[in-house]
Amino acid sequence: MTKWLGQLKKLKGVTGILVLLVATFVYAMFQGGFISWFLFYLIVPLIIYSLFLFFYPLSKVEVERTIETRKVYSGGKFSATINVKRKNRFPLLYVSFEEKVSDSLQQSTSWKRMTFWGMKREYEWTYEMEHIPRGEHVLEGIIIRASDLFGWVQKEVFISNTKTILVFPNLTEMVYIPIESRYDQGSAASRIQVMKDTSMATGIRSYQPGDRVSWIHWKSFARTQTLKTKEFEDRQSQDLFVLIDRTASPLFEEVVDLTASIMQSIVRHHASSAFLSIGGSRLYIPAVQSEEQLQRVLYHLTKVQADLTRPVEQVILTESALAQATSLLYITSNLTYEWIESVQKVTQNLRVCTCFVIKEKETKLSSEENALNQFAASRGIHVHVITKDRFAQAFMEVSRS
Template sequence: MKNALGILVALSRFLFLIIILVSAFLYAMFQGGKVSWTVFYMILPFILYSGALFFYPLSSIAAERIIRTPIVKYGGRLAVSISINRRFRFPLLYMVATDKFADPGTAELTDGKQKHLFIFGMKNKVEWDYEIEQMPRGEHILEGVEIELSDFFGWIRKKHFIPLKQIVLVYPKISDVNYIPMDTQYDRGTMASPLNLVKDTTMATGIRDYQSGDRVSWIHWKSFARTQTLMTKEFEDRRSQELIVVLDSRPSEVFEEQVELAASIVMEASAHQAGLGFVTTGNERLLTPFIQSDGQLQHALIHLAKLKPSGDSTTGMSSHQASELKHGGSIILITANPNWAFIQSILENAGNVRSFTCLTVLKENGEKNGHLLEDIRIAKLHGVTVRTLTQKQFPEAFKEVTHL
């Protein structure tokens, strides 16, 4: 329907052009005299140019986009370069090119920089750059480049959309978090310790089949040379750390801060080689029972980049997530609403929990209202460690976290 309307508009403009030409010619014929023919011959070049522009094939114009900042973090800068090329030389008065975003809200951030006016002339190629400051977290889709041509008087206007889909992921902001393992299992018993050594890699006790996510340094190369089958060394578990980070995806005023804290903890715990699991609740659930490789860590960060608040304000942990987390461990819940019903749904599903800590994120200079204080009190009565913190306190998120 839209294409048919565009064709109809274009034909009406061309018909208007024919009417102007015929009217000018008839005026000169019947009026006669030097002035009448002068008017006709003065307007004739403009009409001929407009007619030629009408038949000019816009399909011969191509565009190329280069994202000069392939990795963008929340609040960072996106830099884009666009070039427009054409195969046929034809004098173009001007061209307006617009880089189209799928989300109109993202286009507003450009402050009109994604649109550019070219005096094309006879050139075959033109280029322009633009930047967007303070990019919001999320998946931003660039659909293509729209070009618009016009003649001198606007009699003929032509538009053409060049599909050029690209996706820009803006990752969540990462804060420096002073990570301290909450639990450390020795060969016997459990105790709190600031140390974290997942495996004693100096003492191999056997080999097993290679599994996706195993570190390259753990591969038993001698066995591979004999059997051409990848095998992984097994080490003595002197100390291990099992930490499950749960991000509450319910809508809140500090949802971006919650995502930032979750990403920061996952990055820091992974760097300390913790036995790390990551879960998000809500409509766009993610379950990663063990983050053991850079690929799994990247997958978690991509999910956090795309994550949006869930429309369901009561959504907890799914049954599938619960079945994968029955092995237990220390759980850190990142939320802005620590109501007991939500916490209880996680505790009932996770099972075999050694410790449960609720990090409640507040707005900067935000006060704890009576409802929040009551939720915290009830959670503490059930043995849950609750700590409230603002964005500035993220580096010390583990400072006051204690083992239950």
């Protein structure tokens, strides 16, 4: 039934202009005179053009899209150029182009264009989307609409040209200071960086993906033509464990931005951390230390939503990955008494627990929040209230405490 209605709608314009042609001809025949025949001959070319437009193969138009913005970050600007080509010069009057996008981009603007195409074979159009939200978005294709002079005949065609774009979280360059690290041989805490001591090579092993070029044993490669990697004394006995809170919050985007920035800073400084994200989907990576692993985390944080439906303190009680954590970094916008009690129950070997609690700039803590922070401190949990403009100094805030 819907298909038949669509066909009738397409024929509506043609039927109308044919009725108009017959009506003006009958009027000229019975009325006579210069004016009536002038009106008839004036309408004839317009109707002929409309009929040609009705049969014009608009679907044979070729569309190419060129992405101008290589990497897009949350709240940034996205730009693309659309190139439309056809093989003939049939005059097209009013033509509109629209980029059909997924629902996640419906709030964006500036992806429509109307023009007088004329007889040109090629048309190029560049559009921008501003304040594009974080996430995975799909550009589905181009909708082309053409109309005659008075809108009697209107044609529309959708040309599929699917392209997926990723809008990454905003990444902040950070001054990285390890929260806690120590040698395997001792138990005293020290502020040394969590990394391999490259001044103390202990042997060589087979090359593994992710090993840095500076670790390759070139003398062995020259002899055997097989890549070998130097082994160093490992100064790391306690990797950081990063946990993100995916509870719905007005500051969830800031939580994602800070988490992504911290993970990038850790990897870029050759350190290592575990990463856990729990919600509608779960991602746990025991050790994030290579660029490939970092990109996996960033891809997850690009698509992640605030979809944790149960209280986070209930979820972590059943999370076995946290049981062996010794240095925990929790990123949230709402710390609770229940979370503090739950994390102490589930973590058996926890030595250091740090919480970044994100707040709006110039927001003053209430008496209840101050009491909560003091309660956390009494349990050995270090709480740092941080605003978006202080993300770059996040690790320095911890080192000063």
